Amino acid sequence: GAGMIAERRILLGHIAGAHGVQGWVRVRSHTQPRENILRYRPWTVRHRDGEFQVDDVRGRVQGQGIIAHWPELLDRDQAEAFKGAEIWVARTQLPPAGPDEVYWFDLEGLRVVGVDGHDFGRIVHRLGRGGHRRATLRLMSAVGRSVGSGSGKRVGSIADGEAIED
Numbered sequence: 001g002a003g004m005i006a007e008r009r010i011l012l013g014h015i016a017g018a019h020g021v022q023g024w025v026r027v028r029s030h031t032q033p034r035e036n037i038l039r040y041r042p043w044t045v046r047h048r049d050g051e052f053q054v055d056d057v058r059g060r061v062q063g064q065g066i067i068a069h070w071p072e073l074l075d076r077d078q079a080e081a082f083k084g085a086e087i088w089v090a091r092t093q094l095p096p097a098g099p100d101e102v103y104w105f106d107l108e109g110l111r112v113v114g115v116d117g118h119d120f121g122r123i124v125h126r127l128g129r130g131g132h133r134r135a136t137l138r139l140m141s142a143v144g145r146s147v148g149s150g151s152g153k154r155v156g157s158i159a160d161g162e163a164i165e166d
Contacts, residue, residue, distance in 0.1 A: 009044060009088040010105055012037050018080040019062065023073030025082055027059065027066040035061050038068070040089040047085035 016026040029037040042055040059068030073079050097103055112120040 008091040010091050010094065011086055012040065012089055013066075013087040015045075015047075015082045015085040015087065016065070017083045018076045019067045021076045022069075023075050023079045024067045024069045025073065025079045026062075027068050027087065029066050034066055037066060037087065040093045042089075044088040045082065045085050046088060047082055051088075 012031055013027050013029040016028045018024070019026045027037060029035070031037045038057070038059045041057065042053045043057055044051055044053055054070045054072075057068055057070050059066055073082075091105075094103065097106070107123050110123050112123060114120060
C-alpha cells in the first residue's frame with residue numbers, strides 16, 4: 001500500500017538449468033550448507049520476463065547440488081526456460097546472526113575506516129564465496145570510483161565504530 005517501504009530481498013541462488021523431464025530445475029545455492037535454500041519461502045524468482053513469487057517449492061539434495069520444483073513447472077522445456085533466473089528471499093526470513101557473526105550482505109553500504117582514520121570507502125559487495133576465514137571486499141571510494149579489493153584479518157572500524165574481524 002501507499003507509504004510502505006519495499007522489503008529488502010537477498011539473493012540466495014540461481015537456476016542452473018533443467019533436471020529430468022518432469023519440470024525440476026537444478027539450483028546453484030549460495031547458502032551454507034547449500035540445502036538451506038530449501039528452508040525459505042516464498043522464493044521470488046527473477047528472470048528475463050520479470051519476477052514472480054513461488055510459495056510451494058519442494059526440493060532435495062541431488063548429488064553435489066540441489067534440485068527443486070514448483071507446481072507450475074510441467075516439463076523440461078518450462079524448467080529450462082528458467083536457466084539463469086535468480087532466487088531471492090526476504091531478508092526477514094533469515095535467522096538473526098549469532099554473537100560474533102555477521103551476514104556479509106548486511107555490511108554492504110557501510111563505510112570502511114582504517115584504525116588510523118583513513119577512509120577506504122564503502123563496501124559494495126563481497127568477492128567470492130565459501131567458508132574462508134578471510135574475506136575479500138570490493139570497495140568504492142568516496143568519489144565513486146572503484147578502489148579495488150582488499151583482504152585481511154581486520155576490516156578497520158565500520159560505520160558505528162564497532163571493529164569487525166573476520
